[in-house]
Amino acid sequence: MTASVRERLTTSLATASKADRILANFMLSELSSLPFETAASLAAKVDVSEPTVGRFCRTLGYKSFKDLKDHLKQDIGQQPWLVSDRLRELRERAAAGEDQLAAGLELEISALVSIYELARTPEWTRVVKRLASTPNVYAVGFQTERGMAQILVNQLQYLRDGVRMLDLAGGSFAEVLVSDPAQSCLVIFEARRYSRLSRDLAIEAKKVGIPVTLVTDPFCDWGRDLVDEMFVVPTEFNQFWESTAQMASLANLLVNGVFLELGPKVEARMEIVTQLYSQFTGYVGKPVNRTSQSGGKPA
Amino acid sequence: MTASVRERLTTSLATASKADRILANFMLSELSSLPFETAASLAAKVDVSEPTVGRFCRTLGYKSFKDLKDHLKQDIGQQPWLVSDRLRELRERAAAGEDQLAAGLELEISALVSIYELARTPEWTRVVKRLASTPNVYAVGFQTERGMAQILVNQLQYLRDGVRMLDLAGGSFAEVLVSDPAQSCLVIFEARRYSRLSRDLAIEAKKVGIPVTLVTDPFCDWGRDLVDEMFVVPTEFNQFWESTAQMASLANLLVNGVFLELGPKVEARMEIVTQLYSQFTGYVGKPVNRTSQSGGKPA
DNA sequence: GTATCAATGAAAGTTTTCTAACATTTTGTC
DNA sequence: GACAAAATGTTAGAAAACTTTCATTGATAC
Structure with missing residues (x-):
């Protein structure tokens, strides 16, 4: 008994009474504007009474029309x-x-x-191109999000030169901030916990003209006017606090984009890096997949 | 005066007050799930009061939050x-x-x-309990997977004492390997790239009797008889090489499990740690969600 | 035809959502 | 550092949305 709203509506059509069928039909055809409706507005539209709407939702197994809407939200x-x-x-x-x-x-x-x-937006394409072509790429993240930056940096390093992880260890971010803005770009992974540090960095970067890409959660309230691209990643998954786990997927997708952009010419480099890793850490296999993509032409 | 909701929100960013800016940003990030929200639910999410939401909508030129939603209908x-x-x-x-x-x-x-x-297996429960109760918890990962270990460590540190990230910087893993096996446990994040290091570590840990949990990709051929639990995470997503991104979700789920295991008694600690972070990094908000779970009893 | 029962609507009650008035906090200014 | 102004939160009450109860309708069976 965990069918989607759409499914339940459809099955109900078979057995429903006249008014219920009208409702079901209307809801199905207007599914996408349903969240804006209220039991009363719906009732008015199809010309039944308000309680009928409520009752119908209850026969579908929801607590109320509002409950139905809530399910719609999660309805995959x-x-x-x-x-x-x-x-x-x-x-x-x-x-x-x-x-x-x-x-x-x-x-x-x-x-x-x-x-x-x-990954289908113009901003994404822009960032990917920038990450593929700018001589110096910096990535940064604090605490948990440092892991995300690390993913990006590690993998990009397989593909190209000049990729570095930023760090507050040095006490400032001079490394990027005094570099040639035309030759550098910066990716910041952020979550609301560490806002200030990220924000200060973004401000300074903007001042000197370095393009900044911000990957953040929906709670970020400062990015929009400071950075060149802002990617908002949902972070509320019913856990006791927010999880930025999906930023890792984003980082990987970015890297994949850069790979497609650079094309087969990176393979030589990848061989060498792989060998180096192997030499120092005892890795034996090949990191490259044998998927169709790897041989394909860049996008 | 017929700008879209998105436009109005964006322009408002320039002049809005702090709370308003937070709201505007959040709304922009979550535009597509706005219709499901109510003034109160929104207020709770971004931690402002209910009237503030109403007032903000009015400064945007809408009659109420509901009125804003009605306009959104056309926009979307x-x-x-x-x-x-x-x-x-x-x-x-x-x-x-x-x-x-x-x-x-x-x-x-x-x-x-x-x-x-x-997360529904008995092994999982076992690990969660161990991570909640063992005095010394170590986590390790190399290169990209280091990021995963970092996620685990960082978040666990909010919840309990004695959590450390292992490192090859010291040249050996003496830190764990000479600790009291009854007082320690180890989590290894691994992907085939770095097999040897992880494997050697696991072998030594087994020798001295430290429980080891291995999180790895489907290519790992050495774990089963060496470690206590082995969690295999799929890594082939049609990208040019494997992506361990979903290990981040696993790490977060583990932490969530530990939280549920420890229960409300960790809240005091979390307050303190939060404050410390705040002090050193300028974080201002609360990391803890106000989801129902957070107040609930441990599983 | 009429008795019965399901379906529906009307009206009144309950809960949720929003607003208005006031208190408090924050911000900026001198 | 104190004051004024703006911003925000609190509380309580208005409005809206939803439910319940009960009356009415209209179909079906006999």
């Missing part, structure tokens, strides 16, 4: 992505109240979707 | 906002070959699902 809907029935099972458990986790899963999935959407 | 227009629709769109592009990346999305989603499945 249809099977296509249903990775087997494993997920369904998780969701059913969640519905039974046994599993707080499953609700978080849906939120993480929807965060992933947003990230892949970001 | 045809653009799909339901996660299911957005996902479908990406999938269609992938199928049409227009979007190389989108093909990887499904794989990432399914990786996420497997992680949430892991």
Whole structure:
């Protein structure tokens, strides 16, 4: 009993009464403006009474029309992505109240979707090109987000020269801030916890004219007018505090973009770097996948 | 005076007060889920009062938050906002070959699902309990995976004492390896690139009897008989090489588990740590979410 | 035809959401 | 550092949204 709103509406069509069927039909065709409706406004539109709307939602298994809307929000809907029935099972458990986790899963999935959407924006393309071509690339992040910066830097280093991780260890960020702005760019990973540091850095970078890309959570209230691109990653997954985990996917996608941009010419470099790592850390395999992409032409 | 909601929000950023700017930014970041919010729920998320939300909407020229939503309806227009629709769109592009990346999305989603499945296993529970109770917790990862270890360590430190990140900087891993095995445990984040180091460490740890949890990719061929728990995270997402991004989700889930295990008694500590961070990095907000879980009893 | 029952609506009650008035805090100024 | 002005939070009350109860309608069975 954990069908999506759309599914429930569709199945209800078979058995529903006249008024209910009208409602179901209307809702299905106007699914996308449903969140803006209220039980009363809906009732008026299809010319039934308000209680009928409420009752209908209850026969569908929701507590009220508002409850239906709430489900719509989390509704990832249809099977296509249903990775087997494993997920369904998780969701059913969640519905039974046994599993707080499953609700978080849906939120993480929807965060992933947003990230892949970001990767289709013009800003994304701009950043990727910049990361591929600017001589000096700096990335920075504090505390947890440092890990994200590290992912970006490590992988980019396989692909190109001049990629560095910034650090407050030196006491200032002189490294970037006194570099030639035309030759440098900066990526900041941020979450609300560490706002001030990131913000100060962004301000200074703007002052000297270094392009800044900010990856942050929806709570960031200072980025928009300071940075060149701002990528907002959802971070609320029903956990006891926010999780920036999905920023890692974003970092990887960025790196992948740079790879596509640079094209096969990086392969020689990758060989060498791989060998070096191998020499110092005992790695034996190849980091490069054998996916079709790797041989393909750059985008 | 017929600007779109987005435009109005953006222009307001220039002149708005602090709370208003926070609101505007958040709204801009979460435009697509705004219709589901209510003035109160929004207020709670960005931690301002309810009337502030109403007032802000009025300064934007709307009658109320509800009125803003009504206008949003026109703005959002045809653009799909339901996660299911957005996902479908990406999938269609992938199928049409227009979007190389989108093909990887499904794989990432399914990786996420497997992680949430892991979180339901007895091994998981065992690790969580161990991470909550063992006096000394060590985590380690090399290169990219170092970022994952960092996530775990950073967040665990909010919750408890005695959590450390291991490092090869010292040349050996003496720190763990000569500690009292009954008082220590170790989490290794690994991907095939750095197999040897991780493996050597695991071997030594086993020798001295320290419990080891291994988080790795599906290519790891040495873990099973060496470690106490082995969590395998999918890493092939159609990118030019493997991505361990979803390990970040795993790390976060682990931390969340420990939080639930420790229960409300950690809140005092969290307050202190938060304050310390604030002192040194200028963080001003609260890291703790106000989700229902946070107040709830431990699992 | 009429008795019965499901479906629906009307009206009144309850809860949620929003607003107005006032108190408090913050910010800026001198 | 004290004052004024602006911004924000608190409290309580108005409005809206939703539910419940009960009356009415209209279909179906006999």
